[in-house]
Amino acid sequence: MRILVVGQNPAQKSPDSAFVGTASGRRLASWLVEAGFDMGLVEYANIYSKPTKKNRKPSKKDMAKVLRSKKFARYLSSYDAVVAVGVLADDSIIDIVKKYKIELNWISITHPSGLNRKTNDKEYVKKYVVEPLKKFYNETRKSYESSNVEEFQRVEEGIPVPYPFSC
DSSP states (O other): OOEEEEESSOOTTOTTSSSTTSHHHHHHHHHHHHTTOOGGGEEEEESSOSOOGGGOOOOHHHHHHHHTOHHHHHHHHTSSEEEEESHHHHHHHHHHHHHHTOOOOEEEEOOOOTTOGGGGOHHHHIIIIIHHHHHHHHHHHHHHHHHHHHHHHHHHTTOOOSSOOOO
C-alpha cells in the first residue's frame, strides 16, 4: 500500500522536500503516527514545487501549470491513499479529480501550522484530525488487503488480472 501526503508548497527551510525539517512536518508526522499510520508506507509531495515568499499561496498562474498537468493527475492516482494537508492542497486535488475524471481515495486535514489556533487545541486535533485519519487509514488498509486477496485468488485460479500483478 502506498500513501501520499500532499501539501501546498515547500517551506523556505526545506525547498527540496515536503514537510522535512519543519515544525509543521514534525506535528504532521505525530498526527499520522497517533492515527496508526505505518510511516514506512508514507511519502510526501507538494502541489507546487517551489517555496513562496512567506510561505504564501502560489500565484494563480503558477498553480494553473500544475492543474493542467495530466502527469500530476497520474502521479496522484498511482497511490492507494492521499492525505491533502491544507485548503490549497485539497482544492487542487478536487480540481484535478474533476478535470481528469480520476478516482482518488483521499482525505483532507487542516494544516499543522503552529499559527493555526485550532491545531494548538488537543481536543480539536483528536476529534477533527487524528480520529478521521485513523478511520481513513483503517478503511483504506482493509480495502487494500481485501483487493489483494481477490487478485491473488484470481491468479491462483488462472483468471487474467487486468494489470501487472506483484506481491
